[in-house]
Amino acid sequence: MIKNRDNFLLFIPVLIAGIVLLTTFLLIFQLKQFGSSYIKDAEEELNVDTKQALWIIKPILENNDYAKLNKYCSDMKNEKMRLTIINPAGKVIADSKTGINKLDNHSNRPEIKAAQTGQSNTTIRYSNTMHSEMVYHSEPVMINGEGYIVRVSVSADNIEKVLNRAEKNIILTFLIGTGGVIILSLYIFLRVRIPFNKLQQSTIKIASGNLDTEVYVPKNGILWELARAVDIMSKQLKRQIKNMKKMENFRSEFIANVSHEVKTPLTSILSAVEILDGIDNTNPRAKKCLKIISEQSKRLNRLIQDILSLADLEKKQIFKNRDFAELSINSTVENAVNLCRGLTDAAGIEVVIEENTPTKIFGNSYFLEQAINNLITNAVKYSKTDKIVINAHVENNEIKISVKDFGIGMKKEEAARIFERFYRVDKARSRELGGTGLGLAIVKNIAKLHNGNVEVITNPGRGANFIITIPII
Ligand SMILES: Nc1ncnc2c1ncn2[C@@H]1O[C@H](COP(=O)(O)OP(=O)(O)OP(=O)(O)O)[C@@H](O)[C@H]1O
Numbered sequence: 001m002i003k004n005r006d007n008f009l010l011f012i013p014v015l016i017a018g019i020v021l022l023t024t025f026l027l028i029f030q031l032k033q034f035g036s037s038y039i040k041d042a043e044e045e046l047n048v049d050t051k052q053a054l055w056i057i058k059p060i061l062e063n064n065d066y067a068k069l070n071k072y073c074s075d076m077k078n079e080k081m082r083l084t085i086i087n088p089a090g091k092v093i094a095d096s097k098t099g100i101n102k103l104d105n106h107s108n109r110p111e112i113k114a115a116q117t118g119q120s121n122t123t124i125r126y127s128n129t130m131h132s133e134m135v136y137h138s139e140p141v142m143i144n145g146e147g148y149i150v151r152v153s154v155s156a157d158n159i160e161k162v163l164n165r166a167e168k169n170i171i172l173t174f175l176i177g178t179g180g181v182i183i184l185s186l187y188i189f190l191r192v193r194i195p196f197n198k199l200q201q202s203t204i205k206i207a208s209g210n211l212d213t214e215v216y217v218p219k220n221g222i223l224w225e226l227a228r229a230v231d232i233m234s235k236q237l238k239r240q241i242k243n244m245k246k247m248e249n250f251r252s253e254f255i256a257n258v259s260h261e262v263k264t265p266l267t268s269i270l271s272a273v274e275i276l277d278g279i280d281n282t283n284p285r286a287k288k289c290l291k292i293i294s295e296q297s298k299r300l301n302r303l304i305q306d307i308l309s310l311a312d313l314e315k316k317q318i319f320k321n322r323d324f325a326e327l328s329i330n331s332t333v334e335n336a337v338n339l340c341r342g343l344t345d346a347a348g349i350e351v352v353i354e355e356n357t358p359t360k361i362f363g364n365s366y367f368l369e370q371a372i373n374n375l376i377t378n379a380v381k382y383s384k385t386d387k388i389v390i391n392a393h394v395e396n397n398e399i400k401i402s403v404k405d406f407g408i409g410m411k412k413e414e415a416a417r418i419f420e421r422f423y424r425v426d427k428a429r430s431r432e433l434g435g436t437g438l439g440l441a442i443v444k445n446i447a448k449l450h451n452g453n454v455e456v457i458t459n460p461g462r463g464a465n466f467i468i469t470i471p472i473i
């Protein structure tokens with residue numbers, strides 16, 4: 001996946017390569033400019049040299065003094081410049097560097113052709129005689145009515161060689177520069193980007209709760225220190241979470257143990273109360289006391305039952321699916337409604353199953369029935385509704401079971417807390433009705449056990465709609 005950061009990493013070498021390329025072009029351009037200005041200077045110099053040579057040669061030619069002409073030319077043998085005199089037929093009649101017999105007819109040379117039309121001319125070309133690049137300047141001259149040509153030339157080889165070498169060096173520098181940038185980018189990519197990606201992937205996994213993820217620590221390089229720090233951090237976090245889990249387990253176990261211990265004497269108290277209730281007793285004070293003992297011990301029994309139920313659920317969260325089986329939602333919903341039938345009938349509340357689904361899921365039907373049961377019981381006990389609507393359907397690959405009443409509802413801040421243990425909106429009333437404040441915490445735990453959740457949509461005076469959502473796997 002290409003991210004912005006990758007784009008940036010790719011942008012830098014491209015930018016550097018661009019700068020190197022631009023610099024190369026500028027250098028070559030400068031070089032060409034330098035070359036042409038050098039040649040221009042050479043041309044001007046040749047022009048002056050030719051004029052000077054003409055001044056001497058013209059009278060010699062007018063006197064047809066070839067001996068003097070050849071002497072003049074051979075005197076110039078060691079000069080840097082070469083002097084050539086060509087007759088109207090294109091034949092070389094004197095040359096300062098070579099014997100004239102070796103030279104062929106020069107009529108076809110471009111600078112000669114141009115001069116034959118009466119124009120002075122400068123040409124740069126390779127000379128087969130001199131075996132080098134030359135700058136030629138030709139000047140036509142009229143001798144006794146006939147057109148002779150005086151040509152002066154100088155080697156352009158040195159400057160050409162320098163320029164060529166410089167051009168080669170520049171191109172070489174460019175290639176080395178670009179190659180270097182590519183190698184450097186590759187190095188950065190391999191040594192930084194890839195380890196960075198691996199490190200990022202492991203930290204993302206750790207952040208999402210997968211603490212067993214091995215942190216990628218490169219053997220060396222600039223990421224080593226950072227990766228090591230992340231590794232140490234993740235190990236510490238793992239240890240801390242392990243400790244927390246241990247403590248939480250200890251707490252749950254302790255509560256469960258205490259509850260079990262309390263349950264045994266409580267059962268004895270309850271049976272004793274039942275026996276006492278059966279014995280004929282006319283003392284009104286004794287009867288009242290017996291009633292209080294009976295009610296309170298029943299309440300205590302319910303509380304213990306709920307606490308044990310929660311502890312059991314918490315334990316099951318760790319060994320999910322252990323006692324899961326295939327169940328169909330519609331029969332679970334129907335069973336829960338039937339279980340509450342006595343309660344709802346007694347309260348004169350109509351229960352309507354608006355929609356039900358035969359969808360099968362893997363779960364614990366006993367717990368799911370208990371969750372729906374808790375919700376119906378709450379609606380009966382607290383909402384003052386005259387109707388409860390139940391709806392179970394599939395939405396986005398999830399089962400949604402809602403229990404809706406049309407009663408008193410509650411405020412947002414209360415709704416946000418009712419799934420907490422022991423939280424009751426109206427404490428006095430709840431207690432009066434025998435509520436312990438654990439019912440919804442149990443519902444939430446049951447939903448979580450099925451990898452789902454529970455939420456409430458409610459408003460004061462507008463009723464409450466409790467929705468259990470369970471993913472279908
Ligand atoms: N349908 C409802 N309409 C209005 N208030 C509700 C409704 N359901 C629950 N409540 C409020 O939420 C509180 C918490 O409910 P929860 O079921 O957790 O505890 P409880 O019913 O008091 O005790 P338990 O269920 O353990 O017997 C209740 O005390 C009640 O005030």
Ligand SMILES: [Mg+2]
Nearest residue numbers: 374378439440
């Ligand atoms: Mg309840």
